[in-house]
Amino acid sequence: MTTVHPAWLPDEAFAAVARRGVGLVLPDTATPPGAGPGDAEVLATLRDEVAALGLHDGPTGLRLELVHREPSEARDPLGSPAPDSSEGFRFRRERGHVTVTAASPRALLHGYFHVVRLGEAAFAGPDTDGTHAPASALRMLDHWDNVDVHPVMGQVERGYAGGSIFYADGRVREDLSRVREYARLLAAVGIDRVAINNVNVHAREARLLTDDLGEVARIADAFRPYGIRVHLSVSFAAPMTLGGLPTSDPLDEGVRAWWREAADRVWDTIGDFGGFVVKADSEGQPGPFAYGRDHADGANMLAEAVAPHGGLVHWRAFVYNHTQDWRDRSTDRARAAYDHFAPLDGRFADTVIVQVKHGPLDFQVREPVSPVLAAMPRTRLALELQVTQEYTGQQRHAVYLGTAWSEVLRWRPWGDEGATVADVVGPAGGLAAVSNVGDDRFWTGHPLAQANLYAYGRLAWDPTLDPVDVLDEWISLTFPGAPDALRAGLHLLLDDSWRTYELYTAPLGVGFMVRPGHHYGPDVDGYEYTPWGTYHFADRDGIGVDRTRATGTGYTGQYPPPWRDVYESLETCPDELLLFFHHVPYTHVLHSGSTVIQHVYDTHFEGVERVERMVRTWESVADLVPADVALRVRERLAEQLRSATEWRDQVNTYFFRKSGIPDARGRTIFS
């Protein structure tokens, strides 16, 4: 296996800690406090981490202290309330000496990496005392990896970083050392769960649940030392395809027994297994609808099987009809998740997490936040994000997504005074995201796409973090000792790169306009006359989807006030979502003062100019990074520029041909 890039954990990242020395202080009992599954392994990891930093003479600058926590103890041993003290830790500094105190090995590991991430600032920065705990206990990554190479989707569905780190040659890899390294990277940013196979469960992958359980156990062994639990995506039809039963009806006693036994077997083999992820009645995957049952029936059947083991069911709300007739204007795909799930609020068992994509469609660069997140107060919800850049440049374009996710997490579905999306999902629910990692030596194909993986972990832990500060942390760790010019260059390149991508692709929230199938590059009408439900309705007079209650699909009515009215009205609908909610003439005047058509031209020219600047910025700092990183980023930026230019020209020409309105500034638009 080729050497892999150390990402945000190069040896130098440990310099501040190594210089001062680390001591590990354990209570004098044979078993670690709160010993649960994996605790002994995590403790061993801490010992290894400390040992790797070398012996240090004299008092250590960092003391990692595990403290007792009796079940009956009323007072929190950390001294202050923490949402989840099994993961929270306390950081204290006195006269330059840092003590991290925690009540579980996992929490202590979080505290250790907290200090590593801070580096010098841990010993001399402004913070001297504080309790840290994650906003939610579920901070998961989903791998859409196939064991076999799929003839169309390849080994990693929507993967842009090579093959799978888990599987090779049709089975789990013999050598899982890279998975262990991955686990360490994830632990350093607080990820605690990983689903290891594609939500589209093909026949080969289905067997992970049965025949290949021993192999799954090996993957779990690689994650366990870092406190990370493994989950499996399972097929709703497994009782039939694997068990030979005549039905998968969730109310059938034989089917329920099959799932209970399957779950018993899994937990017998992997004591700390996390649970199941399910994509049902979606894009051809089987589900409860075939039996006239609803998604609460389906999810609760699995909940019953996992509950005795403390497991979870992540049940995805991505349910819609992908075979709709484009001539039928009454079906709106954006409505589907809410229509199917909101009426079921209160019916899901408490081990079910309903996993909701951040927008109502499908990980577009700009979508409104899914109204499902505001419609299920009696259900545990997880927000689903896409770290892998399916619709955002496929890791050939440098697009920092931390800013986009932060907007979603901070959005307030009930207006300024109400809760945020982050409040809604945590602490009962959490976050899940599709991973962007493969067997590429840079982990993520584009070296700068590592920043997205890093940011996902950090924002899942603390959704209130400023995404640009998070990027800055990533720069410090990944490029230790980065000179100011490099730091400034990377910020210039990445801080606003999400908006840059938005500028040169589908305008004003209209979405898609991508090549069908692989979803890379422009194809303005690619999905327009297909069964997928993603249309823009451009004609000679105008463009956009009327989703109002007054004249459209009524989707705006799925939001609580004030948004149901904000989005309904042309007067108040934000420009960036205009075409998501309204069908307007090309001459419609935006809040910005520009017309829709002129906005399209201006943003597409500007988008490409920005990418040209990104290329120049990189050239000015490339010799400050390792040569292989410099080269890979240079190659990808060249492709980004080619692709952005293609987007600009196709989108501008399309709008010019439809509208017949020339660019007010007379720039070149191909006719």
Ligand code: BDP
């Ligand atoms: C879409 C992807 C498809 C996934 C699906 C999903 O194109 O490959 O299977 O989402 O989330 O964005 O299930």
